[in-house]
Every structure is written in C-alpha cells, then in structure tokens.
Amino acid sequence: MTARLRPALGLALAVALGVVASVAGAAWPTLGAPVFAVTAGVLLSPLANRWRGALDRGIGLAKGPLLQVAVVLLGAQLSLQQVADVGLSSLPVMLGTLTPCLLLAVLLGRAMHIGSDLRTLIGVGTAICGASAIAAVTPTIRAKDPDTTYAISTIFLFNVLAVLAFPPLGHLLELSQEQFGLFAGTAVNDTSSVVAAAASYGSVAADHAVVVKLVRSLMIIPIVVGLAVLVRCREGVAESAGRGGRVSRLVGLVPWFLIAFVMVVAMNSMGWVPDRSHEVIRLAAVFLIATALAAIGLSTDVRALRRTGPKPMVLGLVLWGSVTSTSLLLIWLTGDGD
Template sequence: MKFSFLGSNKIFQKIFFVLLLLICVFTKVSPPIALLLGLVVANLSGHPFLPFNHIAIRYLLQLSVVGLGFGMNALHAISIGATSLVFTIISIVTTISFGYLIGKWLSIENKTSHLISCGTAICGGSAIAAIAPIIKSDEKQTSVALGVIFILNSIALFLFPAIGHWLNLSQQEFGLWCAIAIHDTSSVVGSANKYGQEALEIATTVKLARALWIIPVALFTTVIFKNKTSNIKIPYFIGFFILAMLLNTYVTQVALFAPKLVGIAKIGLTITLFLIGSGLNINVLRAVGIKPLLQGIALWFFIAFSALTAIIYFI
C-alpha cells in the first residue's frame, strides 16, 4: 500500500522520485542500493512517469553498455568469447528445452512458457521483446514473462555477489557465472560491477555475445510457432559496444578519455537499475501468478547450479 500523502499528491510524488534519482546520480550508490531506492519509489509513492519507464530503461541501458566498452580490450574480449562459446550454446539449448518440459508439467500456456524460457536462456527482457512479436503473444502473456524475469533479476543483484564471495569465486569465475545465470544485462553488469573490474569485463563481454543468440533462437521460434511474417529484432547496439572496444584498444587518443566515459556509463547503469526498481510494485507480483513464477525459479536454479558446477569443475 502506498503512503497516502505521497501517493495522492502528484507534485510531492514527482519531487520524491527526482530526489532519489539525484541520490543515485551524485552519491555513487551501488547498483543494489539504486535498485532498492527504486523499489522504495514503486511501493511507497508510485512512479510518476511510469508510461515512459520502459523506453528510458531500454535506451539508457544500451548507452551505458556501449560506454562500458570504452573500458575493455578487444583482444581480451575475443579470448573470453572464444572460451565461453561452447558453454553458451549448451546452456541456451538445455535451458529452453528444460523450460518447455516445466511449462508442460505445470500446464502453463505455451507462449508464456516459451517467453520465460527464452528470457532465462539468453538476455532477459531483450529476448522477450524480440520473441514476443514472432509468437504473437498478447499483452498479458508478455507482461507475465517480463514480470517473472524482472522479479528474479532484482533478487539476483543482491544474491549473486554474496554467493560469489561465500564460495570464494575468482573474478573470472564470477564474471562468467553471472553472465550465464542472471537473465537481464542490467543485473549482470550491476552484479559484476559490484564484484570487481575483471568480473565486469568478462560478464559484459559474455552476456552481449550471448545476446546475439536472439537471432538463431528467433528463427527457431518462427519455425516452431509457424509464423513467417514477423521481423526479428536484432540488438544493433552490440555493434557499437564492439566499436567502443576497438577504439579503446587501438586509438590512443580515445584511450586517454575512455575512463571518463566508463564512469558516465556506470552512472547510467545505476540510474537504469533505479528505474527498473521503480517499476516493480506489488501489483507486478500479483499479475505474474504462481505457476509462471515457479517455472522461472526452477529454470533459474537449473541454469545457475549447472553453470556454477561446470565453471568450478570443468573450466
């Protein structure tokens, strides 16, 4: 229940939102704290600009990820991508397959189940946004899938760094693990940034390489759902991320001011997580329903546990 004064007074509602947003921008709060402040807005006063929230998150996240590219070395990124390629393919195929089986077992509607599976397997909300038009899911089916992903993402931002430190995972191990086991790019980057710079570089590179698998999965989905008319949404911003890495690696002049761009990108990421939190009120939980949430949790546990086991014992 929202606090009556803030929730009913539009002016104070906006002031409260802007105040917490400014705290995220100017006080260098950590990504989990930014998400927590967003949750305070969502459940205490309400988001005064909610209709624009999804668009702001999408573009701000993309710009922030591109900015992080200015802090990475292209040769190192290629090495990381090559190392994780087979691991990525296996995890995507098994997660989508397992998701199909769980969906059937729980009697979840096919389109909702497939969206949750693809969001878990690839890159969260971006994958759902790309797959939804192909299977022609309705607003409720898409919203439920997004709700599951965003709820679990929020938990991951707090849970994964704690588990990583508890298990004494190296920067490399944690970066690879969170890139595979956390759904959305925002929470992957936020968790890795909290863990360390090397983890951040590995996690961002692997996650964005993983995001490219939207294309073959979308083509597969087109065949399965027998839809030949939908266009596939390609995450073009990944190309700008690669360009940023190349400029930072090979152009000396760019490398000189790259740290400032990375700093701005990290602030952008913090704001993104604040906005994600500010859109997650109690109504989102109610709208999701227990069965889709159980499917999401089961898939999340499956990919997190299997990925961690493989990283510790085989990589």
Template sequence: MADERVAPSFLAGPVGPVAKAAGNILPGLALTVTVAGLAYALRLIPGISSLSPLVIAIVVGMSFHNLIGTPAWAIPGVKFSLRRILRFGIILLGLQLTLAQVQMIGLSGFLIVAACLVSTFFVTRWIGRAIGVEPRLAELIAAGTSICGASAVIATNTVTRGSDEDVAYAVACVTVFGSISMLLFPVLLPLTGFSAHAYGLWTGATIHEVAQVVASAFQGGQEAGEFGTVAKLTRVMLLAPLVLALGFAATRRAKGGEAGRAAPPVPWFVLGFMAMIVVNSLGIVPAEAKPQIAQVTTFLLAIALGAMGLETDVRKLRAKGFKPLALGAASWAFISLLGFVLIASFYA
C-alpha cells in the same frame, strides 16, 4: 494586423503537433525521472545500496501505482519511457562492452558461458511449460536468468510482449535468486577448489545481474573479480543475438498463425546495441567518458523500469501464484549447477 495573423498560422503548422506531443509526454516523463531519482536516493540507505537501481526503481514505481495510482496525465510520458527511453538505454549498454573481452576469457571460457546461457534459456522454457507457467512469463524468467537479469527481461519483453506484471514478476525472480548466488558463492568457494579464474568464470557465467557478479566475484580476490566481470559482460553481449532471434521467430509464428494477427516488432534497436559494441571496440569513445556514459545508461534503464512499475498492478502479480517463483528457483539451480560442472570438468 497582418503580422498578428502570421503567428497563429505558423504555430498551427508542423511546430504545433510537435509542441502538443511534447506537452503530453513531459509530465509523465518527469514522473518516471523522479521515480528513478528516488531509487538512486534510496540506495544511500545502508542495506539497500547493494541492490540495483533498476530493481529499486520498479519497486518505487509499483508502490506509487498501487498506493496512490498513476494519474491519467502521466500515461503518455510513462509509455514514452517504456518504449523510446528503454531502447536508447539498451543501445547505450553496448558502449560498456568490447569484442576484446571475449578474447580475454578464451575459447573454452566463451563456450562455457554460451552453453550455460543457451541451455538455461531452453530448459527454463521447457520447465515452464511442464509446470503450467504462462509462456511469456516463462520466457522472461528464462532470459533474465540466462543473460543479465532485469536488463535482459525488459529487452526480451520488446518481442515477447508480456504484461507489465509478467515483467515485474520476472525481475523479482532474477533479483531474489541472483542475490542468493551473490551471497552463497563466496561461502562455497573454499569447497570448490577453483582457481581465481575458474571462480570468476563461475560467477560471471551463472549469476544474474552484473552488480551481483561484481559483488560476488571480488570476494575471491582482485583477479577473480576482474575475470568474473569480463565473463559476465561477455554474457551480456549475447543478449543481442538472442533478442533478434526471438523477434524473428515471433514474427514467423505470427505470420503463420491467425489471419490479421499483428506480428511482433523486429527489435532493430538491438542492431544499435551491436553497433555500439563495435564503436567501443575500436576505441572511438574516450576512456574518461565511459564511466559517465555507464551512469547515464543505468539511469535511463532505471527510468524505463520505474515506468514499468507505474503500470504494474500488485493484485495481478499475486494472481500468478507460486509456480513462476518455482520456475525461477529451478532455473537458478540449473544454471548454477551446470556452470559448476562445466568449469570443474573443462576449465578448472
């Protein structure tokens, strides 16, 4: 009898709450993993393979939520995916970048990338205010256009704190207009007079998603493709200082605002992202492991975006109207033209 009493007493201790929390999270986590897996499966269909699994995952999640409904038992796991898995995925994203990549594009190339990023971010926010787009949505569109598409949108939202509908709308904008650039830039290449490096830099400094840059840049040849990819990854590297700056700025605004207003969290996980860049730059990670790490990272981000879709209401998306789409178009036109002018003037 004594032994039988020990087991319940032990389970009621520290292990009990952990097991209960895991039990709450696992069903929803399984759902978000299933959504991400389905997104990868759909990429096997001709015509869809060019889309990022992140974009497909949020569409699949939204479809499930709006046609069937996200069950209550899944909510804890969905929120876990949106927070913990998202942050871990962004940290791992740093293992795809090295400081040597900045050296490869040179000082002038880096300055053009930085100028396009900073100018586009602030001009997009300014246009958003001018035409009446909600500030949080405008900031997400600005981040997605100026840095790296869907990944930048979800990373920025950790401090912007937009709604799931804001995130979905911003992801849709950067997907649509990044895809237009992906198809349009190779057509315009013969008219630009750009060298392979200049064309690669143009794609890397201005097109939204990494996959879109790769698809467009390699249309200019192997040299253009490799240089465009490096330029784009250098741009992704600048995600860290931007998100940190936004986090600190939001915290200062909150402290100076209404009493009792909750301050946005400081995105400390971005420091992990930066640490992984240093680790990768030092050559600690074996080269043969990097492709697998990249695949895991993308899958984790697909889980997070699938979770985002599972909380997104299409009716709320429609209610936002045409203005955010117009903002996405203006932001896309600005970064494309600015990049072209800077490269034609100072690089080509």
C-alpha cells in the same frame, strides 16, 4: 491539464523515481538501481492507476523509447577484444549454462502452465544478464508490465542468494580466483551482483568475473534476434515477393535498438568511444533502465501479480539451480580458469 503537459507528467514521475533508484543503487550495489526502481514503481502503482489517463503517455515513453536507448548504451561497455581475450575461452561454459537454462524455461514453464512471455523473461534473465536482458527482451516480445515486474523480482531474489552463498561455496570447493571469476560471471545474473560476489572472493576473481559477465551480455544479440523472428512468425507476417522483399523482411525482423547496440559495440572496439566516457555512459544506461523499470512498476496491476501465484518463483529457483550446477560442472570438466 492541457494535452501537451500530460506526456511530461508521467515521464517526470518516472524520471524522479529513476533518480532516487540510481542513488539508492549506488549506495547498495548488491540490490542495484533496477530493483529499487521497479519496487518504488509498484508501491506507487495504486496511486498512479487513479491518474492513469494523465500519466499513460509519459509512462509509455519511459518504458518504451528510453528503455531501448538504455540497451544501446550498454554496448559501450563491450569490445571485440574482450571477446578474443577472455570470452572465447569461457564460451563453452557460458553456452553450456545458457542452453539448458533456456530449454528448461520453455519446457518446464509450459508444463507448469506459466505464460509464454513470463517464462521467456525469467529464462533470459537467469541465463544471460538479469534485469538488463529482461529490459532488452521486453520490447521485442511486447511483454506485459506484470510479467516484467514478476521476472525482475524473481531474478532479484536469486541474485541476493548468490551473493551470500557463492563465496563460501567457492572456498568449500577450493576454486581458484580465476575459476571463481568464471563461475560468478556465468552463474550470477546482474552485473552489480556479479561484482559483489566476486569482489568478496578476491580482486583477481572480480576482474575476471567482470570481463566474463560483459561477454556473456553479448548473448543478448542472438536471443533478441531469434525472439524477434518468432514474434513476427507468431503474428503471421506475410511473405514478401522477390529478393528485395525478402531482404526488407529480414531487416524488419531486427529491432532498431539492437542494430544500434551492435554499432556501439563496434565503435567501442575501434576505440571511438573514449575510455573516460565509459563510466558516464554506464551511469546513463543504469539511470535510463531505472527510469524505464520505474515506469513499468507504475503500470503494474498488483492484483494480476497475486493471481499469477508462486509458480514463476519455483521456475526461477529451478533455472537458478540449473545455471549454478552446470557452471560448476563445466568448470570442473574443462579445467577453465586454471
């Protein structure tokens, strides 16, 4: 095989799995394309490992640049108007669930001797927006593939439990449509699972939940910037002399794809992204994320996952419980959604 064909081979395999996962995710939205993609990649990883030399470059393209482009495209679903209309009123609940979740991820994860990258991925995936947040954070902290796979698997398990358990819980607590929409939007992770849970409660709950969920996704921005700063500090980036050096260093802390993400959000807010293109862009983002996660799955060392043990799953359970309980408590205390 020629050197020119090697990158194409790994990329083609990831793209093929991304197509299959996207179709499967559309048929079973409760699971979603990311779960199908990473699962298929993991199942094929022993075979991929045999051809590692031929597949590595293409797989690297899929789980690197393609993943970053997908994060940028997610910005086309957001606007500053949505933040003003619904997001600002729901910010207390969102921040009130996000903060303890991230603190627990750090403190409990450290006490349980869970690796820094893995506890970070599980924390942001639970606190913000599941696989999309994990996809955004992975290139920023340069997380290893097994950590990404384990984090996505953990998030997926509790997404399924939320879809099954939250609607009966909402009826038991006599939550209004708006209250349940706020609850689902802040306590369920992936967008597909948010829609699945809220739609079973009612159309008003579903509409409210989607907006809350989209605004919650904006939390990716400060989290990724903060993590980029921490990574650079951990790597011992030298101080630059002079004002110009400080500015250059600050700019260098922000990943390019995050800057592009913010620009796309601004463009959408100004109406420069046509409404008719939103669904196409969303599907493109889902496909690219599925392709990237398939590549991550193909790179997974299953034996390393076995060595990790059940502790990360326990951490995910505690974080899920934290987000659920704090969301309900804050909705009750503030009366949001009434």
